[in-house]
Amino acid sequence: LIRQLADYLDSRLGYRRHYQILFERRLPAGINYFHCFGGISFFLLLLQLLTGALLSLYYVPSEAEAYQSLLYIHYQVRLGWLVRSIHSWTSSFLLITLMVHTARVFIQGAYKNPRELNWIIGVLLFLATLAFAFTGYLLPWNQRSYWATTVGINMIRSLPLLGDQLAYLFMGAEEIGGLTLLRFYSLHVLWLPIVTGILLWLHFHMIRQQGLANHL
């Protein structure tokens, strides 16, 4: 019966073909462990998605309650400390693995024609991850996150020409407050995941289209 169900699903979805492409692909010679870091980054991103979705069940993005809800998550919710710690540690690990991945691609020259567009997408993904980290840092709404965001906003403000307007855009008010928190929360859980999802799809689609680089 399971066999029949699997056959039916395969006939409608064609998932076996995708499974084979994903997990039983023949790889070229000359692959080493540094090729894993893109995949590790993707795995960590999925972990962030999962733990972030879990945290969003309890987090309240308001000026008065953000830190309270954080304490509640950390000390009252079962395994809340674990999920929150995984989320915050993984964000750091994700940046490290992304840097290793970028370095591997750069050193191997895997960004060269015909993969230059994928390199650009990769850079955009890296920037999106930095934006994730920056917006996520404000959400605990404690002293450290408040002042870190103040510094970040001041860096934006120091840009020539549009600096003040950009800072105002990010803060949503004259100074960092509840509106800024809401803005960063929305970016962190809604806008950036959508953008990252689209970019990731492009990234992986192009890998399949062009195959792995085997320059060295």
Place this chain on the structure above:
Amino acid sequence: MVINSKDLLRLEGPSVDEALEEREVFLKKAIQFLVYLLALLFFIPILLFIYPKEPRRRRWIFLEIIEEEKIPEKGIKTVSFSYRRRGREVAMTVFLRREGRSIKALSPYCTHLGCRVVFRRREEIFVCPCHGGRYDLRGKNIGGPPPRPLTSLPVKLKGDKVLVGIRV
């Protein structure tokens, strides 16, 4: 060796399973099983996390702390005592005051950030040493950062003893 991308995705010919020996197929299946098991195990902490938790009921305990006659007609009596809470000795202070015939008790914790306030006898105010919060005799916040009056604690009289309720 140069491999073009078409070869990488080549799906004709023997599938991976057919190319392997029987023992290798078994090993592969076993590893697959373990991975799926691990993925299933992941759901246990997730379920634990998302299942809502009832807030821990904190109950009141009433402690005899002083004889009634020792409370002055006017002003504040500061009483220090200790009690056991989850196996640990906790030192506590309450401020007692007569109001008509009844006795009122105030918690010593400042409503701003929870420092212990002290009573200034001469000025008849409570002052918080941390940020200068001030409360009057009845515990009403009259200056500084505190957002609320001092918390009142329930008081019971048993004979000539005064019992003060504390949440544990």
